[in-house]
Amino acid sequence: MPRPPRAASNKPSYSGATTQGRIKTIVRGQGTGIISAPDGDVFFHKSDVQGSFLDLAVGDKVVFELLPDSISGPRAQKVRLAPAKKTK
DSSP states (O other): OOOOOOOOOOOOOOOOEEEEEEEEEEETTTTEEEEEETTEEEEEEGGGBSSOGGGOOTTOEEEEEEEOOTTTOOEEEEEEEOOOOOOO
């Protein structure tokens, strides 16, 4: 039996500063992780990953939008693997 189509996400989309970092920690059971960024550690949730959360590994270079949050601290949005550098 085919699945019904998913409802559109009602998650608000905010624009933040594009930043790079490395995956520091991943907690697969909770669907969360920490990115080590130049200005400090940043939290992310699997719903903030573009692509598959399961493809991420500790040490991977990622690109993300940094969202400041005065209550819970900075959060990463639109997390994706950084493009690989071309070798000559």
